[in-house]
Amino acid sequence: MADRRRRKFWGWGYEDEQPGRAEVEETAALARDMLGFGGTEVRTPPRLEDIHLPDSRLKAPASLSGIVTADPYERVSHAYGKSYRDVVRAFHGEFPHPPDLVALPRDEKETAAVLEWCAEANAAVIPYGGGTSVTGGVEPLVGDAYAGTVTLDLGRLSGVVEVDPVSASARILAGTTLPDADAQLRPHGLTLRHYPQSYVHATVGGSIVTRAGGHYATGRTHIDEFVQSVRALTPAGPWESRRLPASGAGPSPDRILIGSEGVLGVVTEAWLRVQDRPLHRASASVRHRTFAEGARAARAVVRSGLQPANCRLLDPGEALLNGAGDGTSAVLILGFESARHPQETLLSQALECVREHGGEPVGEPRISRPEDADATQRGGQAPEQQWKDGFQAAPYLRDTLVATGILVETFETAVTWNRFDELDEAVLQAARRAAEAACGTSVVNRRLTHVYPDGAAVYYTVLAPARRGSETAQWDAVKAAVSEAILGAGGTITHHHAVGRDHRPWYDRQRPDPFAAALDAVKGELDPHRILNPGVLLPAPERSGPSAAHVLTRTRLLP
Template sequence: MARSWWGWGNVEDAVVGAERAGLTQRLAAVFPQADLTAHEPPKIGELSVPAPGVQAPAALARLASDDLADRVRHGHGQAFRDVVRCLLGRVEQVPDLVVRPSSEQDVVDVLDWCTGAGIAVVPFGGGTSVVGGVEPRGLRQYAGAVSLDLGRLNRIVEVDRVSRAARIQAGILGPALEDALRPDGLTLRHFPQSFEFSTLGGWLATRAGGHYATVYTHIDDMVESMRVVTPAGISQSRRLPGSGAGPSPDRMFLGSEGTLGVITEAWMRLQDRPRWRSGASVLFDDYAAAVAATRAIAQSALFPANCRLLDPVEAFINAGTSTSGGLLVLGFESADHPVAESMRRAVEICDGFGGRVPDGVRTTDSEQDRARTEAADTWRSSFLRMPYQRDAMAAQSMIVETFETACTWNRFEELRSAVEAAAGAAFTALSINGVLSCRFTHVYPDGPAPYFGIYAPGTWGRTAEQWDEIKTAVSEALLNSGGTITHHHAVGRDHRPWYDRQRPEPFATALRASKTALDPAGILNPGVLLD
């Protein structure tokens, strides 16, 4: 399949035909005054892109590409504003070269070259960043910019079946990783929405969150050790189940977004592939009761694999379910034992808050049964189609974007109200009629991770700027209400203003010192996390 140069995923999977017509019909029903004319992106050859300003030295020329399409695809991520700018042909800032190392020594050699030549290096995994993390933005003070694509470092090097761990190269894509582990009956069990197109290194560099709602929510929890190439040398942490020997070296590089070094491989903790599964959809008539039920489950030590609460707007838009209080998508799984009892207790908790399960509980004990169950799961199917539908709506002048956070349970009501007020005020200022939705992607005993969606008809040619105004308003509300600027989307360049205010200043001082020590020339992903 061919990857789209301007939008999400594969060209062959784009929203077309009956799906596009149905989507347009639903949009027209919600926003009758919207201009839903579909716009097409320009051809790559029509783009105005500066010629490469640097050339790779002879020893590295075999790794480098200055192909226009290659450079354009590596010049942006997959946020709404990226998609819109591509649709409008605004892709002026692209890397001079795309460099694909085939070995760790290649990475060392590239960093040595760029350090000496004053060339910025932007590490690149799958390119699914939604926060400006892979965009060579604002790098005019450098001699040039190189996108360091780790895609050729894509193997599972070693499997330790006894300890349930594997040594995995950073450039491997999610599906290839799982396929390689399947013969050993193992799984990493990390499935972000970007799973098909993102890499292990990208997950580690951004502290990515997976699909599962409790326990193993972030990639952090699955790291046994990491190997990182920095301009100052190679960092290799010891492979251990745990250690109290000072601050963790892995924790310094997790979430560093390519600013301190380039992750080349990691030993990852694995699990046996689940056999027993149970799923249920719980409807509520009151949203506050639905939140209370979700909190009770999160604090029950049942640890469901899925505990995703959709508010009425989210339930209708993305699950096709009408409910006045919300829809709670519950799931349990295990490789060791049946999970029916855990589901029974979770449903019992929901019942105490007025929840009901009109379609009953689904229980499976084989991969074949699981496939049939998931095929019938409307919400999961729409979850995977969301990015493609976002692209289709963006081409029809719709503002369709998400932002996420986390907060303690006692602050959630205040935070949600503040976000609603901020979004509403932004809609009014822009003279648009927008809709805000909310779902919990992850839940913890002490708080949820709310994930908000914005749907609004915009003005063609200005939707990116209109989104920026909305984003600024809601981001201020998140920070002022005690939430985080991001739970699992990383900081990148887009979240910098709020990240700088969120982090403690002594930590910022230590981070700057680490940057100076590891990357004295300041070539690694400039502008992300630090100036």
């Protein structure tokens, strides 16, 4: 099982991408100078041989010996997701409850065998895609009702199996990373066009079960809109929906699995809508006096019927940190793209619209034509390119901020336009007060990530000095305050980061009680022993075995 390129077990990216000590110290110094806080000592990440792990409580049968392991690297690298809270604990070498075993099946048959054994052994199963969860969705923290935990890594169920160019869709295995999916679609002239910040490591299956949102600000913003059909394995049997462009036949079986976060079944493959690769692009950036003015301009653009691929608004502080502005004005980034048609006219219409709302375009628009559409544009000074570079580098930068004692966390939500100003002010003030109370001082920035005719998604970034050994307590205080403000102002606890374990207290309050009962009943039918990701979306059982109301005659997972 050592044939894969190894990712850092404590942070973001691969081990061979970790910058050297001198580079880390230089970046840390720049961050301290810009923010005005951070420790002077840059700490060194832990070594695997220095990590103490509790003994595994489980022993897999010989029939699974080729795909199930208790290897220390696999256990620690599957112990957490990639939130700040996860990274800081891993950086400090804290692994009190890693999975007892990690399973790496190569196909559905082996996946089914793992699930069947886990049900017999009363082992909780944590489905695992790219491990990029920032909400505690893959942490094996399941309570005392189980004999142990098994993380089920779907990474080997990988590949674009079938392409249907007539219907513009593709059948893709769940463990396929988004870059691999795009690389395999490229020879067909196609792309999935789903681009979250976690793109490098995110998987197709992980995107589906977390209802992941991509980078594109309008149009198909969430993975929901890509799905034609889904296939999953559940402890009660396989689940596969009919592949259709649309259907009015009752509640959708796909929609129950989309966003289910591994509690109802293990997604193994899906038919997804794809599209021709964009060849024409046009982009520009616009300065606005205030964030509120920029938000009104963004709303006007989408309400006018235009659907820019990118319509992202950065407040002055966010623009400064990302190199997209000088910190004196908000920056609205606009971008259009198409496989067939030049985009200059649409961009001109959008710029005319934002000018009516006080916007001042920065420089000349950037135009990309078919002959250079796939060329990587790096090193330019355009604000939109500076932002894109910063967007892609942010997860790597966070590792350095953790090393230098800077707390960094993000909170995202969505709300209708009529409540937007109230929510924005409430969350901004709650984040500042909580961070300053817990940390002494802070920098809080925000940006619009997605813009709809009826509302928008807004994303807050909190940076503050972290106290060694108290980082998780500081994080907890800020998280609770911001989450309360979001719910109190009528927003959703998450727009595109999923629920996991971290958002559960507020998700429980957001959803209607009858829906929670109905979801619990579905869980009982599909997963009678409740072994799948306990504690996510629904409470983990307090005792082992199926509840009296959900005892089923066990069926084989595959015929």
